[in-house]
Amino acid sequence: MTFGTPARIERDGWSLMLTPALAELPSGRGPELIDRAIKIAGGAGGEPLRRSRHASTYQIRLGTSLRGEAEVFIKLLDAPRGLKAVRRLILRSRAQRLHAILDALSAAGFAVAPILIIGEERRSGRTMMVTARVAGEPLPRFLRGARGMPAPRRKLLRALGAEVARLHRAGFIHGDLTPYNIFVANGTPPRFSLIDHERTARPFFNWERRRLRNLVQLCRFELEGMSRTDRLRIVDAYGRAMDGAPPRLIRRVNAMLRTRRLRDTLGGAAKPAGGSSSCRPV
Numbered sequence: 001m002t003f004g005t006p007a008r009i010e011r012d013g014w015s016l017m018l019t020p021a022l023a024e025l026p027s028g029r030g031p032e033l034i035d036r037a038i039k040i041a042g043g044a045g046g047e048p049l050r051r052s053r054h055a056s057t058y059q060i061r062l063g064t065s066l067r068g069e070a071e072v073f074i075k076l077l078d079a080p081r082g083l084k085a086v087r088r089l090i091l092r093s094r095a096q097r098l099h100a101i102l103d104a105l106s107a108a109g110f111a112v113a114p115i116l117i118i119g120e121e122r123r124s125g126r127t128m129m130v131t132a133r134v135a136g137e138p139l140p141r142f143l144r145g146a147r148g149m150p151a152p153r154r155k156l157l158r159a160l161g162a163e164v165a166r167l168h169r170a171g172f173i174h175g176d177l178t179p180y181n182i183f184v185a186n187g188t189p190p191r192f193s194l195i196d197h198e199r200t201a202r203p204f205f206n207w208e209r210r211r212l213r214n215l216v217q218l219c220r221f222e223l224e225g226m227s228r229t230d231r232l233r234i235v236d237a238y239g240r241a242m243d244g245a246p247p248r249l250i251r252r253v254n255a256m257l258r259t260r261r262l263r264d265t266l267g268g269a270a271k272p273a274g275g276s277s278s279c280r281p282v
Helices: 020-024 030-044 083-090 094-107 139-145 150-169 207-219 228-242 246-266
Strands: 007-011 014-018 055-062 070-077 115-121 127-132 182-185 191-194
Touching: 007 030, 014 030, 014 094, 020 030, 020 115, 030 055, 030 070, 030 115, 030 127, 094 115, 094 127, 139 150, 139 182, 150 191, 150 207, 150 228, 207 228, 207 246, 228 246
Parallel strands: none
Antiparallel strands: 007 014, 014 115, 055 070, 070 127, 115 127, 182 191
16 A cells, blocks of 8 residues: 555645645644644744754644544654755655655555655755654563563564565665664564654665664664563574574674774764673573
8 A cells, every 4th residue: 555646735935745644634634734744844843752863853643532633743854965955956855755765665565654744845955754653662662561571572573573674675774773763563463663764765785784784773772671682583583584594694783783882982972771782692
């Protein structure tokens, strides 16, 4: 299932693509959402739920619990600079590229956040992405709740490794595959949803290093309810699903993790709580 052909409108300097999913909001809340998204983009959104180096994410609720409530996330990507700004003049806008990659992921059978609005500010090149909440809960929270259930937790992590392998076999590399960008809907089998696809792509070069980098992004965090052996299970399941060579894969991921940890240390980045980020079994 793809997201369909979006309608286009112009509002306050923004070129917005409105997907058919916008009309499915409870009580016809689409126009209200457009107004609130424009106000947030103009600086009237208060403190963001999350701020990264290049984007701010806001969480809002539309409607009431009695009439039907929708939880919506508005992500504003900063204006492109340097070579990215030049690229914007030559290629499609980031909004168009983002819509295309999310559409391709959905068509390939991957669960992604339902898109409501994608837009670009014509003057600056800032990008807006408005999505509904995905099913389930973030992986770190899910793991905390599964601390006393080792067998289901291990099964889940092996399923996660296989899901990342499925993503790579389909030709996609996630731009930021951290545990916080993975949502889990419990079931048999569990259902994974991936978010934050601004840098997700189908690369034509440096393929192996890019896919290993996704594993490093997953393994470098110390999470409550996930041990180093648990992280090994993700890599082992991934290797078996990809090429059947987990030992070689684990050695390469460990080497990349050591490099990443050294870079974080020299750059003054805070260590994840808990110490080592190695995938090495204990």
